[in-house]
Amino acid sequence: MTLSLPPLADRRMVLATDLDGTFLGGTDDDRDQLYDWLRASRDTVGLVFVTGRDPQFIAELCGDGRVPWPEYVIGDVGTTIAEVRDSAIHPIEPLEKEISQAWGDLGHRVRDTLKDRSGLSLQQTEFRYRLSYDMDPDALDPQAKHEVEAMGADVLISDNRFFDVLPRGVSKGPSLIRLIAHLGLSPNSVLAAGDTLNDLSMLVAGTPAVAVGGSEEPLLDQLPQRPTIYRAEAIGAAGIVEAISAFDLHPDHLDA
Template identity: 55%
Template sequence: MKHKTVDISEKPLVLATALDGTFLGGTDEARRKYYDWINANRHAVGLIFVTGRDPGFVSELSRRKGVPKPDYVVGDVGTTIAFSDDRHILNPIAELEAEIVEKWDDSSARVQAALRSIPGLRLQGTAFRQRVSYDMDPDKFDRRAVDIIEDMGLDALISDNKFFDVLPKGVSKGPSLLRLLAHLGVKNDRVLVAGDTMNDHSMLTMGLPSVVVAGAEPALLEAVEKLDTVHVAKEEGVGGIAEATLRNNYFNKCAA
């Protein structure tokens, strides 16, 4: 069976949001209200999850009662670009991933071999595609790991002072989200980007309307403090997204 993608190019709001601490954060009441609003306005709201999580996690998440199903997903810290079908299964968009696959060049085994002796890193148990990810102990971590990865022609990304991701050179959430938005024909002024950690930095600093929710990683707050396009919310998690939705008049635009 062939599944169709959703045209979100003309929707008044396209929310591109991180998950943990952002779309999945905040109070139960805030999540319920905002999720209900999205579900009631899917004719006007496009939804893109931009996450470090893998496709399996996102598929299971979107099956939960009340959690809105994303139209598209930029997953695996930007190394997966996919659409979500009516069975909640993520389908990679080959033409958007081709450059990512080429840059990665099946590097998983050599990355793991190169970092095997580095203290403070524990390989995550998820199934990797074009990345390798570790849980990081900041007290034991040896920063030589960053140099090792850069010498391999790859990128190292440390976020929330506890995660260490190895990615293809120049690939992260921001560039992959831009590639997807251009592919879909979504105009910049229809987008609201939301995040809370340093692995969201690249998508929050692209010049798109953005929000950093309360309780965000201090390094991210410092990095965006002078950017006019980024609103630093007073509310945590999805409450901060709702705050930015109201601030940018998206509620009214979607009701028009």
């Protein structure tokens, strides 16, 4: 990544995007078109990944050169807030302090409570401030969510197959707002993009936002009707392009 780029606050717009189904969604041509435009416009367009994926996944994803590196990462469903420097992802300690404090010893307690619970299989990735389970909705014990919430954590179910346990009040939206304030960005210049229910909090955070084509129905059902929230027809990366044009966020936007 070029080291002489202006700070994000000085750029025309910032794309804050989910990965799976959104930035990584659509056809190869759609993705290449968006990625090439981002590289060519990097002095005026910033890039932030807002994802459930962890930093290691992002480093591997961007390491081969096809997917452009972001300047910042909100990962692990909002529990990681980090800066990208020299192709490495560095947590921003002041922004993560409240997240760490809110998590405390919840990980150990939740893990013990949900051990061998029907419908849930713990993912083995060692997240710092979250637990994630693969979920079988037909076998899920309905008490599991209530028990975790009673312990002081939040449960986020997305794509009807993921059961995430997060520190109370922490998710993609609040972490995005925290990063926007930290960087001195104008919320009106930030386009949030997503496609599943775990993107809801950032799509309603007050910035221009897009639910790309192919978004899951539970997300679309809960999205309010606002001028700042756009429902794209095009899938994945092409839906992002469609929204940039619809909001007129950049004078050199691509044709949708």
